[in-house]
Amino acid sequence: MKKRDVFFSLAVLMMSGALIAGCAGEGMMDKKMMGKKKMMKGGEDPAVTARKKLMRGIGADMKRLRTAMKQGSGWVVQEQVRQAAGDMYKKASKIKKAFQKNTLAGKTTSTTAIWKDKGKFNLIADGLAANAAVLAQIHYKGGPAAIKKAVGLIGRQCGACHKSFRKKKKR
Ligand code: HEC
Numbered sequence: 001m002k003k004r005d006v007f008f009s010l011a012v013l014m015m016s017g018a019l020i021a022g023c024a025g026e027g028m029m030d031k032k033m034m035g036k037k038k039m040m041k042g043g044e045d046p047a048v049t050a051r052k053k054l055m056r057g058i059g060a061d062m063k064r065l066r067t068a069m070k071q072g073s074g075w076v077v078q079e080q081v082r083q084a085a086g087d088m089y090k091k092a093s094k095i096k097k098a099f100q101k102n103t104l105a106g107k108t109t110s111t112t113a114i115w116k117d118k119g120k121f122n123l124i125a126d127g128l129a130a131n132a133a134v135l136a137q138i139h140y141k142g143g144p145a146a147i148k149k150a151v152g153l154i155g156r157q158c159g160a161c162h163k164s165f166r167k168k169k170k171r
Contacts, residue, residue, distance in 0.1 A: 044106025051098040052108070054091055061088035062158070065135075065151050073144045081147055085136035088154075092129035096122050109167045117164075124161040131157060 064084035071077050102115040114121050135150040 045101070045103045047098075047101040047103055048106040048108050048110075051095075051110075054094055054098045058088055058091045058095075058158075061085075061091065061132075062154070065154075069144065069147060069151060077144075077147075082136050085132050085150075089129055089132035089136055092125060092132050095125035095128070099125075111165055111167055114165045121161065121165055124157055124164075128154065128157045128161075 061084045065081060065088075068077050068080035068084065071080075099110070099114055099121065102112075104110060104112070131150065131154050135147070135154065138146055138150060
């Protein structure tokens with residue numbers, strides 16, 4: 001491409017950008033009139049949306065663990081625990097990165113404490129990942145008692161982090 005062509009395509013891009021921005025602006029106005037909740041969703045920082053999704057996934061894995069435990073013992077339970085714990089490990093390893101951006105833009109229960117004490121936050125996140133990894137390994141040893149103990153430990157880590165870094169009530 002020649003320099004002039006590049007300049008031209010840039011100008012076209014900018015113009016279409018302005019058009020899209022204009023349409024989005026109108027959309028925002030509609031949402032404003034439709035109520036606060038919708039507007040918040042529209043104005044939510046994608047980082048907030050993403051970290052909530054990650055957390056909900058971790059919550060779903062926790063549910064899978066509890067459901068598996070209720071079924072008692074045996075290799076089916078062990079396999080379910082191994083899979084859920086493995087999935088939780090993968091997600092927990094992403095917590096630190098998901099909360100890298102210091103933002104409360106949108107519907108969030110996070111508090112600024114996260115970025116004031118990122119060291120502690122990251123430590124608990126690492127702890128959860130480590131415990132989930134251990135649980136994925138010990139599933140075949142010790143039976144239901146060992147599983148229960150490991151899930152209990154994991155639950156304490158959810159609680160510890162939420163207590164220090166989340167609002168008590170949802171906005
Ligand atoms: C290192 C800190 C940390 C750990 C560990 C942690 N959480 Fe969270 N969790 C958060 C924060 C912060 C939020 C608030 C996210 C937001 O609204 O921006 C959250 C939000 C949630 C939510 C609500 C998501 C939403 O859609 O609003 C669920 C469910 C959840 N966590 C489940 C869990 C479970 C289950 C565990 C343990 C297996 C866990 N979390 C471990 C920090 C953590």
